[in-house]
Amino acid sequence: MQFHHHGYVSGDPRVQPAAGVGIERPAELPEHVDVLIVGTGPAGMLAAAQLSQFPAVTTRIVERRGGRLAIGQADGIQARSVETFQAFGFAERIIAEAFRITEMAFWKPDPKDSSRIVRAARAADDPAGISEFPHLIVNQARVLDYFAEFMANAPTRMAPDFGLEFQGLEVAGDGEYPVSVTLLHTDGPDEGTERIVRAKYVVGADGARSKVRDSIGCTLAGDKANHAWGVMDVVAGTDFPDIRTKCAIQSGSGGSILLIPREGGHLFRMYVDLGEVDPADNGAVRNTTIEQIIAKAGAILHPYVLDVRNVAWHSVYEVGHRLTDRFDDVLPAELGIRTPRVFITGDACHTHSAKAGQGMNVSMQDGFNIGWKLGHVLDGRSPEGLLSTYSAERQVVAKNLIDFDKLWSSLMAKKPEEFENPSELEDFYVRTAEFPAGFMTEYSPSMIVGEATHQGLATGFPVGKRFKSAPVERVCDTNPLQLGHQAAADGRWRIYVFADQAAAGAPSPTTELAAWLANAPESPLAATPDGADADAWFDVKVIYQQDHTGVDITAVPAVFTPEVGPFRLTYLEKVYGTDPTADIFELRGLDRGGVIVIVRPDQYVANVLPLTATAELAAFFAPLVPVRLTGSASGSALTP
Numbered sequence: 001m002q003f004h005h006h007g008y009v010s011g012d013p014r015v016q017p018a019a020g021v022g023i024e025r026p027a028e029l030p031e032h033v034d035v036l037i038v039g040t041g042p043a044g045m046l047a048a049a050q051l052s053q054f055p056a057v058t059t060r061i062v063e064r065r066g067g068r069l070a071i072g073q074a075d076g077i078q079a080r081s082v083e084t085f086q087a088f089g090f091a092e093r094i095i096a097e098a099f100r101i102t103e104m105a106f107w108k109p110d111p112k113d114s115s116r117i118v119r120a121a122r123a124a125d126d127p128a129g130i131s132e133f134p135h136l137i138v139n140q141a142r143v144l145d146y147f148a149e150f151m152a153n154a155p156t157r158m159a160p161d162f163g164l165e166f167q168g169l170e171v172a173g174d175g176e177y178p179v180s181v182t183l184l185h186t187d188g189p190d191e192g193t194e195r196i197v198r199a200k201y202v203v204g205a206d207g208a209r210s211k212v213r214d215s216i217g218c219t220l221a222g223d224k225a226n227h228a229w230g231v232m233d234v235v236a237g238t239d240f241p242d243i244r245t246k247c248a249i250q251s252g253s254g255g256s257i258l259l260i261p262r263e264g265g266h267l268f269r270m271y272v273d274l275g276e277v278d279p280a281d282n283g284a285v286r287n288t289t290i291e292q293i294i295a296k297a298g299a300i301l302h303p304y305v306l307d308v309r310n311v312a313w314h315s316v317y318e319v320g321h322r323l324t325d326r327f328d329d330v331l332p333a334e335l336g337i338r339t340p341r342v343f344i345t346g347d348a349c350h351t352h353s354a355k356a357g358q359g360m361n362v363s364m365q366d367g368f369n370i371g372w373k374l375g376h377v378l379d380g381r382s383p384e385g386l387l388s389t390y391s392a393e394r395q396v397v398a399k400n401l402i403d404f405d406k407l408w409s410s411l412m413a414k415k416p417e418e419f420e421n422p423s424e425l426e427d428f429y430v431r432t433a434e435f436p437a438g439f440m441t442e443y444s445p446s447m448i449v450g451e452a453t454h455q456g457l458a459t460g461f462p463v464g465k466r467f468k469s470a471p472v473e474r475v476c477d478t479n480p481l482q483l484g485h486q487a488a489a490d491g492r493w494r495i496y497v498f499a500d501q502a503a504a505g506a507p508s509p510t511t512e513l514a515a516w517l518a519n520a521p522e523s524p525l526a527a528t529p530d531g532a533d534a535d536a537w538f539d540v541k542v543i544y545q546q547d548h549t550g551v552d553i554t555a556v557p558a559v560f561t562p563e564v565g566p567f568r569l570t571y572l573e574k575v576y577g578t579d580p581t582a583d584i585f586e587l588r589g590l591d592r593g594g595v596i597v598i599v600r601p602d603q604y605v606a607n608v609l610p611l612t613a614t615a616e617l618a619a620f621f622a623p624l625v626p627v628r629l630t631g632s633a634s635g636s637a638l639t640p
């Protein structure tokens, strides 16, 4: 994190200086906003947190509840989400308070006495070391708290507007604020009264019963609600030995439990299978009482005792695999004719079972994807066409997730005698570990993802997949670091220059590329507004093949050590050497002749290019940052 570059900061450096619309942010929701987000669930809060980093953009997030979520809903945080939290600055704190999953146990009927259960197998949670981040369990409410803190500390000083319920919207004409939104006060002195807000863009993050979805004529299609689970967060006395281990438990009677230990050492969650729901049931399953859920759980655990002493939360979770065919308001006939104004994210456009623990995680990635795109368009960095990539990218991800979840759910629902291979469930869990960890997303070529023509130069950074971190050594202070962790969620593109073998500053393709990036009129960096720091839009980092002692920091080209802040200080922390004990060039299959890796603001690899491919680099960014701005009128002085 960079601070003190505007002068000494006394206090918490996470509190960024207020800027732009954050300087005199009105407490009341204004009549006109750039972005109106509906719903403070994981999808909405992440989109809002990302937009809070754009001081020129007025974003407000409304929520029908009167205040923060207290308890309940999702709790599984996959490693990809923890990686995302790292970019938002709270991974370490949430890891410290969460429960960490390292292993899963599989319990099955005892072959000698099917009325009893026995532990049949154990499987490591991340056998292949997919990520340096852990798989966590923590209440959704805490995740939302951290995002709320991030946006409150951001330059825009954002906070949710509670007690406002979305009623409907209209998109009319091409005016500056074409979306007219009707809201109802559900709390406070104006309770019961309606008001209109005009927005440039609306993000519907209002959950599975989304009214924003309805207002743009989208419908969820798929299995409506085929299976019900009683969910309870409880503390209990029990002699079940794996009560602090994640378990899939199948009893001889066909009942099953997914047991998830929770943060704090005592609390645990049980998803107790309530079976298939008859379409004629008309929601009757939702009347299942907590006593019935506990009794069912106790029977499945036999011969172990379950003596529930306190119920923190319970619910009947009845959800099918459902998906909308588009995630924005552009009808198929309008594709390519107009760009979207309204987007839907998270449960509003895809729902799946809780068994793969994906609901909150995938929803957050929807928010990350749309957040930076809206920020770039409204900040004047990119054309509106960028916004069409949101639905194109995320609809496919949701479809793949639903296909995976159907497979996993049907395996979980099988009776023990129905398995051809007794280890089928645990084999599937291990074989597909990358999917539930959140790392299988691979975006197709588009205006923000290049063709993988030069993939051979960086085999460990697949184009379209998230940038997988690896160790490096920072040259200026000799610190060993993870390269991927030096990328905050500040809305910037990243250009990683993995140098050829020449010494820093010696005549070489790396030095020539550095000069081109700094000086060529067609360099993407030339789009940075006058008056803003040279690295305000693009974070350019260099990684040399020598270790930190082999890099002369004074010889490193200036584009890698930009001058920042009002005192024009030279920023030295973008220059890295290779860790001889964990060589990033080896670990990520990087060509020793050097390579450029371009990474999107949401951490996905956008392109891999040779060091000499300046024309391709310029062509990649030309449609994305086509505007050559003068003056700092855009107000986008994002100085991290």
Ligand code: FAD
Residues within 6 Å of the ligand: 038, 039, 040, 041, 042, 043, 044, 062, 063, 064, 065, 072, 073, 074, 075, 076, 140, 164, 165, 166, 167, 205, 206, 207, 208, 209, 210, 211, 231, 315, 317, 345, 346, 347, 348, 353, 354, 357, 358, 359, 360, 363
């Ligand atoms: P949500 O988290 O649903 O957030 C939507 C927000 O929008 C809410 O705060 C809501 O109050 C607000 N809102 C809704 N309508 C309006 C409106 N008209 N105007 C203003 N605000 C509005 N997932 C799991 O993985 N495991 C689980 O065990 C699990 N259990 C769940 C239990 C319940 C009861 C529910 C509701 C969901 C559960 N989920 C579970 C799903 C998981 O919580 C979601 O996948 C995830 O929260 C989706 O995030 P989201 O941001 O899209 O929507």
